[in-house]
Amino acid sequence: MNILPILVSIILSLNVLLALAIIFLERRDASATWAWLMVLLFIPVVGFILYLIFGRRLSNKEIFTWDKKSRLGLLTAVQEQLTAIKENHLKVQHEDIIPYEDLIYMHLKNNDALLSQNNEVEIYTDGQKKFHALIDDIEKAENHVHLLYYIIRDDKLGQRLAEVLKRKAKEGIEVKLLYDDMGSRLLTRKYKRELIEAGVQVESFFPSLIPKVNMKINYRNHRKLAIIDGEIGYIGGFNIGDEYLGFNKRFGYWRDTHLRVEGEAVNNMQTRFILDWNHASRRDIVYEERYYQAKPKGNVAMQIVSSGPDSEWEQIKHGYLKMILSAKDYVYIQTPYFIPDDSLLDALRVAVLSGVDVRIMIPNKPDHPFVYWATFSNIGDMLNAGAKIYVYQKGFLHAKTIVVDGKIASVGTANIDVRSFRLNFEVNAFLYHPDVAQLLADRFHEDIVESTELTFKLYQSRSKWIRFKEAISRLLSPIL
Numbered sequence: 001m002n003i004l005p006i007l008v009s010i011i012l013s014l015n016v017l018l019a020l021a022i023i024f025l026e027r028r029d030a031s032a033t034w035a036w037l038m039v040l041l042f043i044p045v046v047g048f049i050l051y052l053i054f055g056r057r058l059s060n061k062e063i064f065t066w067d068k069k070s071r072l073g074l075l076t077a078v079q080e081q082l083t084a085i086k087e088n089h090l091k092v093q094h095e096d097i098i099p100y101e102d103l104i105y106m107h108l109k110n111n112d113a114l115l116s117q118n119n120e121v122e123i124y125t126d127g128q129k130k131f132h133a134l135i136d137d138i139e140k141a142e143n144h145v146h147l148l149y150y151i152i153r154d155d156k157l158g159q160r161l162a163e164v165l166k167r168k169a170k171e172g173i174e175v176k177l178l179y180d181d182m183g184s185r186l187l188t189r190k191y192k193r194e195l196i197e198a199g200v201q202v203e204s205f206f207p208s209l210i211p212k213v214n215m216k217i218n219y220r221n222h223r224k225l226a227i228i229d230g231e232i233g234y235i236g237g238f239n240i241g242d243e244y245l246g247f248n249k250r251f252g253y254w255r256d257t258h259l260r261v262e263g264e265a266v267n268n269m270q271t272r273f274i275l276d277w278n279h280a281s282r283r284d285i286v287y288e289e290r291y292y293q294a295k296p297k298g299n300v301a302m303q304i305v306s307s308g309p310d311s312e313w314e315q316i317k318h319g320y321l322k323m324i325l326s327a328k329d330y331v332y333i334q335t336p337y338f339i340p341d342d343s344l345l346d347a348l349r350v351a352v353l354s355g356v357d358v359r360i361m362i363p364n365k366p367d368h369p370f371v372y373w374a375t376f377s378n379i380g381d382m383l384n385a386g387a388k389i390y391v392y393q394k395g396f397l398h399a400k401t402i403v404v405d406g407k408i409a410s411v412g413t414a415n416i417d418v419r420s421f422r423l424n425f426e427v428n429a430f431l432y433h434p435d436v437a438q439l440l441a442d443r444f445h446e447d448i449v450e451s452t453e454l455t456f457k458l459y460q461s462r463s464k465w466i467r468f469k470e471a472i473s474r475l476l477s478p479i480l
Helices: 005-023 031-044 044-055 068-086 096-112 129-140 156-170 189-197 265-280 315-326 342-353 367-383 419-424 434-450 456-461 466-480
Strands: 115-124 144-149 174-180 201-205 225-228 232-236 253-263 300-309 330-335 357-363 389-391 395-397 403-404 408-412 426-432 449-454
Touching: 068 096, 096 300, 096 315, 096 426, 115 129, 115 265, 115 434, 129 156, 129 225, 129 232, 129 253, 144 156, 144 265, 156 174, 156 189, 174 265, 189 201, 225 265, 232 265, 232 408, 232 426, 253 265, 253 408, 253 434, 265 300, 265 389, 265 426, 300 315, 315 342, 315 403, 315 408, 315 419, 315 426, 330 434, 342 357, 342 367, 357 367, 357 395, 357 434, 367 389, 367 419, 389 395, 389 434, 403 434, 408 434, 434 449
Parallel strands: 144 174, 174 201, 253 395, 330 357, 357 389
Antiparallel strands: 115 253, 115 300, 144 225, 225 232, 232 253, 300 426, 330 403, 389 449, 403 408, 408 426
């Protein structure tokens, strides 16, 4: 008996059932639906396996929970700020915040992102300086060190950090290290074992139940947070590895953006860390006042905004949209990947056609080829609309920064791509202060000196082979 026709029939039937599930049950974005249907159509068996690994959505149940005491306090504070904005009596430290109360309200309403107005912010665009400051702050820790990174490598920088963490743990300081299982898949057992033996608590996010097999591989904790003694916080794009210091010949100099924060916003960063830690660990952090020691410092207003596949809304993307549509003079964007959905592309087109100076800076080399070519495909649309495009030449551009009119800005972990908006767990700082926004705008202008401008004429001269790679990558971009 020939079983081949039966197997083919079973596979085709499964494909049909899966296609129906994608269309009618998952209610996903239309472009992503079509992309997965094409994968199932053209590569039935492999496509089915790919969908099981990369295509399934997370359960709708809440995966980040905390005890009632902290939750109640947060919700009360959020409601107070919502009411204050709605009734036009929000107390502001400087008038520049007022035009953006609608953006602040949106983040409060959809993300419980408290506005704090008493912060001091230091900007790092160089890995050497950022990690020197971070390690120095860890050395001075007196109570706890909480770290969350997407990538941690067992290299010189990774070892340098590990030595400090082990020493602090032996001193009796509480040290917790959380990493993403996929992003840090090359992290050695020896590295983790030595940390644990020294007293460091180490956990991974969405770990593989079976070695090298992870059915949640498509959902990654891309956040980068560091909180020291509840008083100092770090947020931005740098991971832990030698390449972030510029020591990788493939990438050369690594241009990123990271913030060191002192002030009440550190409390909100701490809450984000605790929620992530409690999901990953069986040793939950319970509410203790020692975790919330941030004192008012400075006058920078900011919100810490999170997004992820567990949420109904794409909070960070919505923040980007509001920023772009509020622009009167300019929008500056730095991103390693530029794969926006139609809503973001439309917002940028509207801005350009309204006379807003839209400038986008991307890297000159890929770290992920498909994503790189999809980026260049979308760049063509922006050039055609009249945006200015710069290709960073000094090394690799990894910054995730948006500046609008020299008044507001966003710095964090979310790229301008579908993965960051829908699949990754991300966190960004939205900053409402002209001095900080202007500093970031100045850094953008400094980077222009290290870049070449990509004109529409130059873009049109690219080869047919490049155009083909762009077309295929753009087709697959909703599921990259």
